Structures are given as structure tokens and as C-alpha cells.
Amino acid sequence: MRKRFLAVAFCALATQAAAEDAADKAKIEDGATTYENYCATCHGMELRNNTGVAFDLRRLHADEHPRFVNSVLHGKQAMPAWDGTLTTDQVEELWAYVRANANDAKK
Amino acid sequence: MRPLIAALLLGFALPATAMAQSVADLRNDAKTPGDVLTYGMGYNQQRFSPLKQINRKTVKHLVPAWSYSMASNYGEESQALVKDGVIYITSHDKTVAVDALTGKEIWKTTIEYPPETTKTVCCGIVNRGAALYEGRLYRTTLDTHVIALDMKTGKEVWNVKSSDTADGAAMTGAPIVANGVLVNGIAGAEFGVRGFLEGHDLETGKQLWRLYTVPGEGEKGSETWPNGGAKASGGSTWTTGSYDPDLDLVFWGIGNPAPWNPLDRKGDDLYTNSIIAFRPKTGEMVWHYQMSPNDPFDHDGVNALVQADLKIGGKVQKVVMQAGRNGFFYVLDRATGKLLAANNYVKVTWANGIDLKTGRPNWTIDMKSVIESASKISTWPSISGGTNWFPMSYSPLTGLAYVNTLDMGMEYQPLPIEQVQNLKTGQPHYGVKITNIYPESGNRGILKAIDPLSGKAKWQVPFKSANWAGTMATAGGLVFTGALTGEFMAFDSETGKMLWQFQTPSGIIGQPITWERNGKQYVTVTSGTGGVYVLKIPDANLAHVPPGGSLWTFKLMED
Numbered sequence: 096m097r098k099r100f101l102a103v104a105f106c107a108l109a110t111q112a113a114a115e116d117a118a119d120k121a122k123i124e125d126g127a128t129t130y131e132n133y134c135a136t137c138h139g140m141e142l143r144n145n146t147g148v149a150f151d152l153r154r155l156h157a158d159e160h161p162r163f164v165n166s167v168l169h170g171k172q173a174m175p176a177w178d179g180t181l182t183t184d185q186v187e188e189l190w191a192y193v194r195a196n197a198n199d200a201k202k
Numbered sequence: 203m204r205p206l207i208a209a210l211l212l213g214f215a216l217p218a219t220a221m222a223q224s225v226a227d228l229r230n231d232a233k234t235p236g237d238v239l240t241y242g243m244g245y246n247q248q249r250f251s252p253l254k255q256i257n258r259k260t261v262k263h264l265v266p267a268w269s270y271s272m273a274s275n276y277g278e279e280s281q282a283l284v285k286d287g288v289i290y291i292t293s294h295d296k297t298v299a300v301d302a303l304t305g306k307e308i309w310k311t312t313i314e315y316p317p318e319t320t321k322t323v324c325c326g327i328v329n330r331g332a333a334l335y336e337g338r339l340y341r342t343t344l345d346t347h348v349i350a351l352d353m354k355t356g357k358e359v360w361n362v363k364s365s366d367t368a369d370g371a372a373m374t375g376a377p378i379v380a381n382g383v384l385v386n387g388i389a390g391a392e393f394g395v396r397g398f399l400e401g402h403d404l405e406t407g408k409q410l411w412r413l414y415t416v417p418g419e420g421e422k423g424s425e426t427w428p429n430g431g432a433k434a435s436g437g438s439t440w441t442t443g444s445y446d447p448d449l450d451l452v453f454w455g456i457g458n459p460a461p462w463n464p465l466d467r468k469g470d471d472l473y474t475n476s477i478i479a480f481r482p483k484t485g486e487m488v489w490h491y492q493m494s495p496n497d498p499f500d501h502d503g504v505n506a507l508v509q510a511d512l513k514i515g516g517k518v519q520k521v522v523m524q525a526g527r528n529g530f531f532y533v534l535d536r537a538t539g540k541l542l543a544a545n546n547y548v549k550v551t552w553a554n555g556i557d558l559k560t561g562r563p564n565w566t567i568d569m570k571s572v573i574e575s576a577s578k579i580s581t582w583p584s585i586s587g588g589t590n591w592f593p594m595s596y597s598p599l600t601g602l603a604y605v606n607t608l609d610m611g612m613e614y615q616p617l618p619i620e621q622v623q624n625l626k627t628g629q630p631h632y633g634v635k636i637t638n639i640y641p642e643s644g645n646r647g648i649l650k651a652i653d654p655l656s657g658k659a660k661w662q663v664p665f666k667s668a669n670w671a672g673t674m675a676t677a678g679g680l681v682f683t684g685a686l687t688g689e690f691m692a693f694d695s696e697t698g699k700m701l702w703q704f705q706t707p708s709g710i711i712g713q714p715i716t717w718e719r720n721g722k723q724y725v726t727v728t729s730g731t732g733g734v735y736v737l738k739i740p741d742a743n744l745a746h747v748p749p750g751g752s753l754w755t756f757k758l759m760e761d
Contacts, residue, residue, distance in 0.1 A: 132630035135738055136324060143740035146731055146749045148275045175318045 119191065126192025129185045133177065142196050149174075153198045163190055228335070228379060229447050235723075238284040238715045241331045241376040242593065246509035247444040249595035249674045251716045255723040256758060257678030261692050261702045263759045267724065268305025272298075272751030277732020279592075281331040281376065281672070281713035282753065283339075285353065289726060291753055292329045292341050292376075297351060298753075302719060302726075305755065309356035315345040322370040322628060324392035325734035330442065330591075331376030331713070333384065335404060340384050342373035348386055348402055360407035364388070369627045370395045373440075380445040380452050380482035383410060387439025391460045391502075394627045397437030397474075399454060401485055411485035415439060415456045415473050426470035426495075433467070435627070436460030437474045441504040441591050444522070449537055451479040451488060453522045455504035462500050462585075463633030465576060465619040470495035475503040477524060477532070479539060489539030491561060494528045498572050498616060498634070499552065500585040501528035506593035508603070512654060514542055523654050525594055525605045527587030528563075530556055531657040545657030547650065548588035548607050551581050578615035584638055586610055586735065590670070593713060597675035600695050602651040602660055604681045606669035610646055611639040638739065646741070649673070649683060651698060661698030666743045670735050671727075672713035682725060684710025686736060687747055690727055690754070708750045709736060725756045 131140070137149040144151065150171075155163055167186050170176035181189075194200060231237070232244025235253045243249045256264060272278055272293055283290045288308060289300045295315075299308040320327055323344060332341040338359060339351045345367050350359040364386075365371035370393020377386035384402040391397060397415035402408065415437035417423040424431025436459040443454030459467060459474040473487075475494040480487045494501045505524050512521050512533065522536035529550035533543040544556035553563035571577035586608050594605040615635045622633035640646060647668025650659040671684035680701070681693045686709040692702040709731030716725045730751030736744060 132632060133321075136326075136734075137320075137737060139740060140738050141740055145736050145739075145741055145744040145747070146275070148732075148749050149737075170317060173317075173320070175321045177321070180321060 122188050122191045123195045126188035126190070129181070129189055130192055133181065134189070137174070142193065152193045153196060155193055155197060156199060157194065160190060163193070235716065235718050237286070238282070238717050239334050241281055241333065241378060241442045242444060242506070243674070243715055245445045245447060247506055247593065248508055248510065248598070249593060249672065250597050251674065251676045253676055253716055253718055253723045254678035255718070256676070256716070256725065257680065258694055258701060260758055261678070261680060264692070264702055264704070264725070264756050265759045266704065267303070267755045267757045269755075270300050270305045270307065270753040272728070272730055272753060274730065274751045275749040276327045276730070276751070277711050277736070278728035278730030278751040279326070279328040279330050279711050279713070279733060280728060282715055282726045282728070283332060283334050284715070284717045284726070285334055287719055288353075289753070289755070290332060290334065290339055290353070291728065292332050293751060294327045294329050294344055297332065297339065297341060297356065299353070299356060300753065302717070302724070302755070311351055311356040311358070313343050315343060319345045319367050319372070322367055322390065322393045323372045324389070326732050326737055328374050328732060330374055333377045333379050335379040338404070340377050340379065342375065342377060342386050344372050344374065346371050346373045346388065348373075348377065348384070348407065350404075350407060362402065362407040362409065364400065369393070375440050376442045378442060378445060378452070379404065381447070381450055383482045385443070385452060385482055387441070387454065389438045389440035391436035391438040391457050392631055393629065394435045394460045394625055394631045395438060396435050397439055397457060399439050399480070399485065401482060413480060413485035413487060415478070416459070417472070423472035426472040428466070428468055434471070436631070439504070441506065444507045444509055445482065446509060446536060450481060451536065452482050453477060453479050453507045453509070453536065455502075455507055455524065457502040457504050458497055458500045461622045461625060461631035461633045462498065463616040463622045464496055464498040464573060465616050466622050468496065471497070475501055475528070477503060477507060477522070477534065477539070479536070491534055491539045491541060493526050493530065493532060495562065496573060497528075499528070499581065499614065501526070501587060503527065504591060505587070505589060508594065508596050509536060510596050510598065510654070514655065523603070525589045525603065525607070525652070527583070527590065528552070529583045529588040531603075531652060531654060533654050543655045547605065547652050547657040547659070548609065549582040549611070550588070551611070572614070572616065576616045576618070578613065580611060580613050580639060582611035583608060584610040584612040585636060592670055592711065593672040595673045595675040595681070597695055599677060600651070600675075601653070602695070603654050604673040604675055604683075604695070605650050605652055606671065606673060606683060607648050607650050608646065608668045609641045609643070609648055610668070613637040613639060649693070649698070651681070651695070663693065663698050663700070667741050668735060670711045670733050674714040674716065676716060682714040682727070684712065684714070684727060684729070686710070686731065686744055688729060690714075690729070704756070706754060707748070707752055709744065709747045711736070722757060726754065728753050
């Protein structure tokens with residue numbers, strides 16, 4: 096009985112973990128689309144820009160989420176404020192995409 | 203006696219040199235190399251100069267005369283103009299007059315636009331040039347103002363606003379003066395703008411007419427869109443047309459339909475991806491020729507429209523020609539719009555040629571599978587096209603067009619139709635999944651000397667990073683252009699042999715010109731990387747090219 100219970104519990108956990116992975120993946124993919132539509136013009140496709148004029152977003156660290164959100168919503172230097180154009184969800188998706196491709200996230 | 207002679211001389215000399223130019227001066231611009239008054243170095247936009255002091259033999263002595271800082275890290279795509287020893291140059295945030303011989307600034311007039319303007323600028327924060335006429339300089343701004351400045355002082359004479367940038371409109375192109383009217387276009391198909399051309403009164407800036415490039419509901423051409431054209435959008439006009447004063451026709455390239463995704467706009471989608479001819483006084487369209495009906499690939503019809511007299515079948519014909527974004531080199535009778543030749547000048551996989559009788563492309567199976575079943579395909583050329591906005595030149599001496607061509611393809615698939623059905627003006631209008639395919643050769647661009655009638659290259663020179671600059675041909679047997687890695691270069695127009703190069707401080711995405719003063723020939727070009735390729739497309743070859751705009755003038759070294 097116990098063994099069976101454990102097996103069921105394990106399966107449930109695994110399914111939950113897989114679902115979370117899938118949700119993260121979807122979030123990153125949505126972020127990639129938003130990035131291509133709104134950000135790539137200056138920041139470059141795949142977060143790479145050749146001139147260095149726009150900030151290299153891959154340099155952002157995990158603890159810089161507030162800085163990121165603030166800059167996106169209110170603008171920074173030449174970047175316009177995106178508040179009112181991008182939704183809160185879209186900004187979070189962008190963050191997921193940026194973090195998934197950050198320099199310090201690379202294995 | 204002496205003062206009298208001086209006064210007489212002055213009196214006679216002034217009208218010839220310092221007076222504001224006339225219609226005749228504009229007509230003769232290509233033949234009068236003392237000045238460069240028009241975008242394209244002549245109404246025909248051949249970018250060909252009869253000057254030959256700098257030639258195949260002497261070009262090795264070409265050295266910088268001066269350089270001037272544009273004080274900007276954005277791209278410098280503008281073509282300089284020259285009048286009475288003064289060079290006029292534009293950028294996204296300023297217009298400048300510089301002494302042509304010394305490089306000293308005479309005046310600078312800055313442009314301030316709201317920061318949110320750039321939210322709907324798809325492809326680089328740039329400006330491509332101005333028009334000069336009767337003492338005034340005319341230009342457009344990113345936030346769609348059309349303005350006139352006094353050429354002597356830089357002071358604003360008038361300033362009119364054309365469109366709402368919140369709807370996605372922007373202006374980056376040079377206007378032209380044709381038959382007493384200032385004609386300019388608009389950018390913004392990537393944000394669902396309904397494209398147009400407009401004419402402004404030179405004296406006051408008052409809008410005289412507006413010619414929409416896609417129809418309103420029920421209007422002519424709306425039968426080529428679903429639902430009677432209710433949602434027709436796109437058809438930007440973001441480059442600069444050429445003018446034939448004898449026919450009194452302006453030729454202008456019309457951009458891509460919106461969105462890029464074609465699933466919700468079945469039909470030809472007129473007048474997107476077309477060349478149109480219209481009357482500058484009224485904006486009345488006289489003829490049109492569509493290159494890419496129902497285009498899914500952003501194959502904008504906006505590339506340079508160069509006029510020439512070509513011998514076809516033993517008969518000299520007045521043609522207008524374009525190295526199209528879609529990969530075909532088009533030659534049209536410019537009086538009627540009749541197609542005379544259309545051959546591919548780069549790798550093309552979306553069409554098996556163009557039917558000369560109907561003018562329509564013969565779609566490949568791949569192309570049909572995109573339109574009919576939203577298939578994923580690999581296709582050439584990429585959205586960047588066989589070439590792009592940076593203008594080609596044409597030498598009547600060699601009969602060749604000099605084109606910085608692109609060698610890139612793409613994996614392409616339209617997203618499901620639901621994703622593009624409810625787009626609002628001002629939102630991004632893409633709806634496609636694209637991954638670029640780069641050539642195995644490692645060379646993404648090739649400078650080609652193309653025979654307009656066959657599309658075949660007489661010679662070609664490959665470049666790792668695609669050149670994103672205009673070309674210029676001269677009677678000295680030279681072709682000038684610039685590289686994204688900063689080299690300003692001269693090639694033998696017959697063989698393609700590189701005869702000279704100079705390293706400028708940044709990448710070149712500008713448009714070279716040449717002119718003469720006091721019997722000496724000069725060459726002028728901007729350096730300053732940017733533009734859509736550099737900003738968007740990762741390219742390791744550009745890792746060590748710093749930004750920074752500057753204007754350069756070269757002359758032959760003196761003994």
C-alpha cells in the first residue's frame with residue numbers, strides 16, 4: 096500500500112514539475128515574441144546588438160528585476176516608456192526571456 | 203574705373219553663382235557637378251557624375267580633406283547636398299550646413315521629437331536627406347513633421363505635422379521638389395499605417411493633396427483586398443521617388459502590405475509592392491505596376507527607381523528600373539509602366555520568373571504552400587531582400603547598374619490567422635516566424651555590376667557583412683561605396699578591382715556624392731553605423747565597429 100502511495104505521489108509531483116516547466120517555456124516563448132515585436136529594433140535579434148548603443152540585456156542579473164521593470168515601463172536614456180503599450184504580463188514574459196538567455200544563466 | 207569693374211563683375215557674377223536655383227537647375231542637376239541639389243544626384247537618380255579628375259589612375263592619391271562630427275551614435279544614412287560651396291546634411295536630430303572646402307560648421311538646427319516617437323520606428327533612427335529649392339532646405343522628421351529651413355541661416359520657415367505617430371507613422375525619407383510641389387512619403391506599414399504620398403506647397407507648407415497607396419473601402423483597388431478593402435493597410439512610401447520633368451511623372455516605390463502575415467488579406471493587395479507614376483501637381487496616379495502581389499515576405503517595393511535610356515531590341519527606350527527587394531531586376535517603360543524585362547539578380551525561390559505579358563510572377567510550389575496552407579518553408583531572398591533601401595547607381599558609360607546585393611535567405615512561417623485578425627493601428631504588424639539563413643560562403647553581401655536587361659553580373663565583389671550603403675558611379679571609371687566595417691572604397695567600374703580604400707571611424711550606411719569647386723573634384727560621404735541590419739541582425743564581423751557619426755570629404759593630394 097505504502098509503496099503504491101509513494102509511487103502515486105511521485106507521479107503527481109513529476110507531472111506538476113513538468114507542467115511548471117511547460118508554463119515557464121511558454122512564458123519565455125511569449126517573451127521572445129514580445130521582444131521581437133517591440134525590442135529587437137534597438138536591442139537586436141536574440142538579444143545581440145552589434146553597435147552596443149542599446150543596453151545588452153544579457154548582462155542583467157537575477158536580482159535586477161525591479162531595475163528592468165522600472166526601465167521598461169518608464170523609459171531610460173533614449174528608450175521610450177513602454178507603460179501603456181506593454182501589459183504587466185508582457186513585461187514579466189520579457190523578463191523570463193531575458194533571464195533565460197542571460198550571460199550568468201549559461202551553463 | 204576699378205570699383206566700377208568690380209561692381210559690374212559682382213553684378214554679373216552673383217546671379218550665376220549665389221542666386222537661389224531654379225527649376226532648370228534641378229532639371230540639369232546630374233549634368234552640373236558644381237552642385238548636388240537632388241537626392242540621387244539628379245532627377246533621374248542615376249548617382250552618376252560626369253566628373254573624372256578622380257579616376258582609375260589618380261584615385262590612389264585620394265586623401266581626406268576634412269571630417270565633421272555628427273555628434274550622434276545613431277545611423278547616418280543621409281545623402282549630402284551641395285550648393286554654392288556649402289554642404290547640407292541631415293540626421294534624425296539635426297540639419298547642418300558645413301563649409302564644403304573647410305568642413306567648418308556654418309549653422310546647425312536641432313530637431314526635438316517626443317521620446318515615444320521611436321516606439322513606432324521599425325528600422326533605425328535615421329534620416330536619408332533633404333531637398334533644396336530657391337534658398338530653402340526641405341526635410342521630414344521622425345515624428346512626421348515636414349519642414350522648410352532657410353539655407354543661409356538654418357532658421358525654420360514653416361513646419362507642418364502630417365500624421366499621428368501613435369498610429370505608427372514615421373518619416374525618414376528625403377522629399378523631392380517636382381513641378382513646384384514638395385512631395386514626401388511616409389513609413390509605418392510595420393504598424394499598420396495606411397500608406398500615402400503627399401504634396402505640400404513650397405511657400406507655406408500647406409498640404410495640397412494626399413494620394414493613398416492602399417484603397418479605402420469600396421475605392422479603386424479595393425477589389426484586390428478581402429471585405430472590399432475595409433482593413434487595407436500598409437503600402438508605406440519611405441524612400442524617395444525620381445522625377446521625369448518631360449513626362450511630368452514622379453515614380454515612387456510602394457512598400458509592403460500589413461501585416462507581413464498574408465493569411466487575412468487574400469488577394470493582390472494593391473498598390474502594395476508596386477511602382478506607381480503620378481502627377482506631382484495633383485497626386486493623380488497615372489500608372490502602376492505591381493511586383494509582388496499578396497506578398498508574405500516584406501518584399502517592399504521601395505528600392506531606388508533609376509531612370510535611363512536603354513537600347514532594347516535596337517530601339518532606345520526611356521525606362522525606369524529597380525533592383526527589387528523580391529530579387530528581380532525590373533525594367534519598365536516609364537511613360538506607360540509596361541514591363542520590358544524582369545530577371546533575377548540574386549537567388550530567388552518564391553517565383554519561377556516573371557511573365558512579361560501579364561507582368562505577374564510565376565509562383566513556386568513553396569510560395570503557393572505559404573499562401574494556401576501557411577506552410578513553413580525555406581526561401582530566398584530574406585525579408586531584407588535582394589537589396590534594400592540603399593540606392594544603386596547606373597553608369598550610362600558602362601550600361602551597368604552597381605548594386606550592393608544581399609545573399610541571405612530565411613526559414614519562414616506565418617503564425618495562425620487568429621493572431622493577425624484583430625491588430626490595431628500602432629501595434630506591430632508582423633505575425634510571422636522567421637529565422638535567417640546565412641550563406642555557407644560566409645559572405646552575406648555582394649557588390650554587383652548588373653546588366654539591367656539580363657540581371658546578370660559582369661563582375662562581383664563579396665563582403666562578409668552585407669554592404670548597407672549607396673553606390674555612386676563616375677565618368678572617371680570608378681564606383682564608390684562603403685562597408686559596414688567602415689572602409690570607404692573605390693572600384694574599377696569595368697572590372698570590379700578595388701583601387702582605393704580609406705578606413706572611416708565607424709560603419710558606412712550613407713550615400714556617397716561627388717562635386718567640384720574651383721576646378722577640383724571632391725567626394726563626400728557619411729560614416730556612422732546603424733540601420734536595420736546592424737541594429738537587428740547579429741553579425742560577429744561587426745564586433746569591433748564602434749558607433750559614431752561623421753561626415754567626410756576627400757580630394758586628391760596636392761603636391
